[in-house]
Amino acid sequence: MKFLRKGLQGTERIIVWISFLLTKINVSYDDFDHHPPRYRPQRINALCRLTNFTKSEIKLIYQGFKQVCPTGVVNESTFKDIFGSYFPQGDATLYAHYVFKACDQQNNGTINFQEFLTGLSMLTRGPTEDKLRWTFRLYDIDGDGRIERREMREIIASVYLMLGKHTEPSVEQDTPTQHADKVFEVSVLSNIDRFSINKLLQIVEIYDA
Numbered sequence: 001m002k003f004l005r006k007g008l009q010g011t012e013r014i015i016v017w018i019s020f021l022l023t024k025i026n027v028s029y030d031d032f033d034h035h036p037p038r039y040r041p042q043r044i045n046a047l048c049r050l051t052n053f054t055k056s057e058i059k060l061i062y063q064g065f066k067q068v069c070p071t072g073v074v075n076e077s078t079f080k081d082i083f084g085s086y087f088p089q090g091d092a093t094l095y096a097h098y099v100f101k102a103c104d105q106q107n108n109g110t111i112n113f114q115e116f117l118t119g120l121s122m123l124t125r126g127p128t129e130d131k132l133r134w135t136f137r138l139y140d141i142d143g144d145g146r147i148e149r150r151e152m153r154e155i156i157a158s159v160y161l162m163l164g165k166h167t168e169p170s171v172e173q174d175t176p177t178q179h180a181d182k183v184f185e186v187s188v189l190s191n192i193d194r195f196s197i198n199k200l201l202q203i204v205e206i207y208d209a
Contacts, residue, residue, distance in 0.1 A: 051120075092161075102138040
C-alpha cells in the first residue's frame with residue numbers, strides 16, 4: 001500500500017502546484033457576478049458548501065483558472081501543457097492524460113472550475129476515504145470499477161516516464177511491473193488480479209488498524 005499512498009501524495013502535490021501557478025496570475029473576480037463566460041460556476045456560497053475552501057480561497061483559485069481558461073473550462077491539451085511545465089526533464093503527457101480523466105467528472109473532454117475545485121478539495125482537504133476514492137478513479141483507467149494489475153503497471157510506468165531518465169534511483173524497464181506486483185503481493189490481494197474500491201478501503205482499514 002506504500003506505493004498507492006506515495007502516488008496519492010505525488011498527485012496531490014502536482015495538483016497543488018497547478019493551483020499555486022494559477023493563483024499567481026492576476027485577473028478580476030468580476031466573473032462571479034457579471035459577464036458570464038461560456039461556463040459559469042455556481043455561486044461562491046454553493047462552492048463553499050461543496051468544498052472545504054473559504055470564499056477568499058475560492059476567489060483566489062478562480063482568479064488564475066479564468067486567466068488560463070477564459071472560457072471557464074480547461075481542455076486536455078492545456079492541462080498537459082501545465083503538467084509538462086513542471087517536468088521538463090521527462091514526458092508528462094501520459095500521466096497528465098490519466099489525471100485529466102480522473103478530474104473530468106462528466107467525461108466530456110473538459111474540466112470546468114467546479115470539477116477542478118472539488119477535486120482539489122478532495123485531495124488537499126478531504127478525509128482519507130475521499131482521497132482514496134479519487135486515487136482509485138485515477139488508477140481505474142477503463143472505468144469498470146476495478147483496478148487491474150495491468151492498469152497499475154500503466155499508471156506507474158507513466159509516473160516514471162514523467163520523472164525522466166535521471167530518476168533516483170535509476171529506473172529499469174521492468175521497474176513499473178515490479179512495483180505493481182508488490183501492491184498485489186499484499187495478503188488480501190495475493191490471489192486476485194483486480195480489486196474494487198471497497199476492497200481498497202478494506203485493505204487500508206486493515207493496515208491502519
